[in-house]
Amino acid sequence: MCETPEELIGAVAHEVGHLKHNHINEQLIKSLGIELLFSGSNTSLGEVTQLLTQSAFSRENEIEADEYAINKLIELEISPNYLAKLFKKLYTETSMVPDFLNTHPGLNERISNFKKYEFKESNRKYEFDWVKVKNSL
Numbered sequence: 712m713c714e715t716p717e718e719l720i721g722a723v724a725h726e727v728g729h730l731k732h733n734h735i736n737e738q739l740i741k742s743l744g745i746e747l748l749f750s751g752s753n754t755s756l757g758e759v760t761q762l763l764t765q766s767a768f769s770r771e772n773e774i775e776a777d778e779y780a781i782n783k784l785i786e787l788e789i790s791p792n793y794l795a796k797l798f799k800k801l802y803t804e805t806s807m808v809p810d811f812l813n814t815h816p817g818l819n820e821r822i823s824n825f826k827k828y829e830f831k832e833s834n835r836k837y838e839f840d841w842v843k844v845k846n847s848l
C-alpha cells in the first residue's frame with residue numbers, strides 16, 4: 712500500500728517502535744494464553760504464527776509505536792504525515808471492522824494525532840528505484 716519510500720520508512724519505523732517498547736513480548740504472552748485456553752497444549756507453530764500475525768496490538772501500544780515512528784521520521788527529516796497518509800489508506804480499507812477485531816485499533820483517532828505536523832513533500836533522493844522495488848514485491 713506504500714506509494715512512496717517515505718511511507719514505507721514510516722511503516723517500518725512504527726514496527727520497530729513495537730519492538731523497542733517490547734510489545735511483541737506482551738502480545739506473545741496474551742495470544743499464547745488465549746490459544747492454550749481453547750486448544751489445550753497442542754498448539755502448533757503454524758497456529759501460533761497465525762495468531763501472532765492476526766492479533767491486534769492494544770490502542771496504547773499502537774500510540775506508543777506511532778510516537779516512536781514520528782520521532783524517527785522527524786530525525787530523518789521526513790514529514791510524519793507520510794505515515795498518516797498510509798494510515799488513512801488502511802483506515803478506509805478496515806473501517807468496517809470493529810475495533811476489537813481490527814489489527815489497527817483506533818486508527819482514526821491515531822490519524823488525528825498527526826494533525827499537528829505540517830505536511831511537507833520530501834526532497835529526499837534515494838539510491839534505489841522505488842518503482843522497481845514496488846514491482847518486485
Ligand SMILES: [Zn+2]
Pocket residue numbers: 725726729768772773776
Ligand atoms: Zn502497530
